[in-house]
Amino acid sequence: MAEPFSNIFKESKIFANREVLSPHYIPNHLLFRDAQINNIVKFMTPSLRGERGRNLFIYGKTGTGKTSCMKYVIDKIRELPSLKAKISFVNCRIYNSRYRVLNKITSDHMPLYAKRGYGIIDIYERIINWIDEDGKVLIVALDEVDVVRDLDDLVYTLTRANSDIKSGGIMMVGISNKVSFKDDLDPRSRSTLYENELAFPPYNSKELGEILKDRAANGFKSGRIEGEAISLAAAHAAKESGDARLALKILSKAGEIAEEKDLDCVTSKEVNDAAKEADEEIAYDLVYTLPEHQKLIVYAIALLSGQGSKYKKLTEGTDTYIFSGEVYSRYAALADSLHREAKSSRWYRKYISDLEMQGLIVTYESGKGIRGHTKLIKLAYQPDKIKSIIEKGLFNETEATGEAAR
Ligand SMILES: Nc1ncnc2c1ncn2[C@@H]1O[C@H](COP(=O)(O)OP(=O)(O)OP(=O)(O)O)[C@@H](O)[C@H]1O
Ligand SMILES: [Mg+2]
The missing domain is CATH 3.40.50.300 (P-loop containing nucleotide triphosphate hydrolases)
Structure with a gap:
């Protein structure tokens, strides 16, 4: 049989039951709930x-x-x-x-x-x-x-x-x-x-670790995933958001990577690679399904993170925070260039808290000293990735020219 077809029914070396690791699967007991x-x-x-x-x-x-x-x-x-x-x-x-x-x-x-x-x-x-x-x-x-x-x-x-x-x-x-x-x-x-x-409440790293261990015991063949790899997947998801779906996604993706490479066992290396991939996929899903104005806000943040002038953005280590007021002005300009009426600043604040809840951005209130009290915003994903996702999804549909993006 030709190679692609012979693989269809080949037994997996890594997985005992992939379904158990899918986010649609409902386990018969739910931990910590x-x-x-x-x-x-x-x-x-x-x-x-x-x-x-x-x-x-x-x-x-x-x-x-x-x-x-x-x-x-x-x-x-x-x-x-x-x-x-x-x-x-x-x-x-x-x-x-x-x-x-x-x-x-x-x-x-x-x-x-x-x-x-x-x-x-x-x-x-x-x-x-x-x-x-x-x-x-x-x-x-x-x-x-x-x-x-x-x-x-x-x-x-x-x-x-x-x-x-x-x-x-x-x-x-x-x-x-x-x-x-x-x-x-x-x-x-x-x-x-x-x-x-x-x-x-969100799960912490220890709880996610227990949830993953429980699923891994049925999803993977015995001895095919290292305990350390499971804890690492939990730690990744806990750091992002405490999201059990993300934790499971990382785990099953790590299994797929190991399988593709014909490895005997899933290790921390595969988990790290999987976390990177899962991150990108999640960003894609999140951004792609956002309503138009929220997409524009995220786009404004991505543009500013990439290019903001130095006194308007704050750089802490590798993180870039942008002033909320500046994001709003950029968003309003973008909306205008697309012939959309910008939402009021009251709506804008709501959208910002929704976006934070969805894990797309992180915000914090600056202490005194930086223009009194103001909100600072950071993208939770790489700005250039987010920018290109939105350019594909938004601007193809709205006949916009490069003007809006500049
Ligand atoms: N306490 C738990 N024990 C075991 N698995 C869990 C637990 N909580 C969540 N999961 C798993 O995590 C995944 C996501 O959970 P679920 O869909 O219930 O989240 P949700 O709160 O409804 O998220 P959303 O707001 O995105 O709809 C599912 O695969 C589920 O099986
Ligand atoms: Mg749900």
Whole structure:
């Protein structure tokens, strides 16, 4: 058989089960999350008993286990005998509007009805009648809820449903990794969604090490990865953000590198190479999916990091920090050259905190002495890399000329 085909079914020397190392895999036990899991269950208990509980909002940085814990809880709950509550888990990246979310609920629980393409009012009434039939409670978990386009409408509709329902009701569980999201909401939606709140802190290096060890034991063949290499992968991810997804990505990539090189064992060397690659991929994914104005802000930071005049940027070791005010002016100029209206400085501050939450930038407040108190910003990735990603993604779509980039 020709070489590329004969490799397809060749047994891996390194991996026992690649799937276990994938970020989509949900392990059957989640480490260091007992408190969060117990709290989710506690907040859901009234609904599980058939009384509508208060809504819950779960937040924390990316890769802190929010989705995994929610899915874990749902799986366990579904095993309970004679459960009165019905549950819909909605990935809002896919179901990103009120209509799509309501449709997802009907297709989860009334599949025959969902196929017919009804309008929103029909779907709404159908859901109400279905709940009213026997006074059931519906728990709707909205993962990545911040991407729902008409979220205020969705929250309003589900809240309104509760007053239209005679017995039973709907409990919402919102999940998000955006810090400033709460401030963006209409005050009414905010007080509705945040009736209860639950934070997921980032993992530290030791915790990530334990999570990786656990996964490596099933993902790698025995003796095919050095213990030191696992700790190093954990340390890399802890230094960046405490993100378990990144830690796993580094680990599985290191395995792939070892396999490509036909090595007997994954060592620290492969982990270091993998960390570099994973970093670039993550930057790419993050930047590529940013909304336009946030892309422009990141682009302004990348441009300034590469070329800022010496009294406007601060260099500490190899790190370059830029004044926030200067980033804003550059962003506004970029927006202008693309015939876009620049967002106000209030929005700008929100975007900056979102970008920091996503791990794309690092900020700190300067002490006294540098123009009083001001925010300093640094890119978490190499400026020239970020610059070229954005130039590909943004300027191809917006017919911009080189003008904007200068
Ligand atoms: N406590 C844990 N124990 C074992 N694995 C974990 C744990 N926390 C996270 N993971 C793993 O890390 C990866 C990312 O976790 P998850 O998707 O739950 O994060 P998240 O908080 O939802 O992130 P995002 O905000 O980006 O959606 C998954 O592969 C998951 O299995
Ligand atoms: Mg998630």
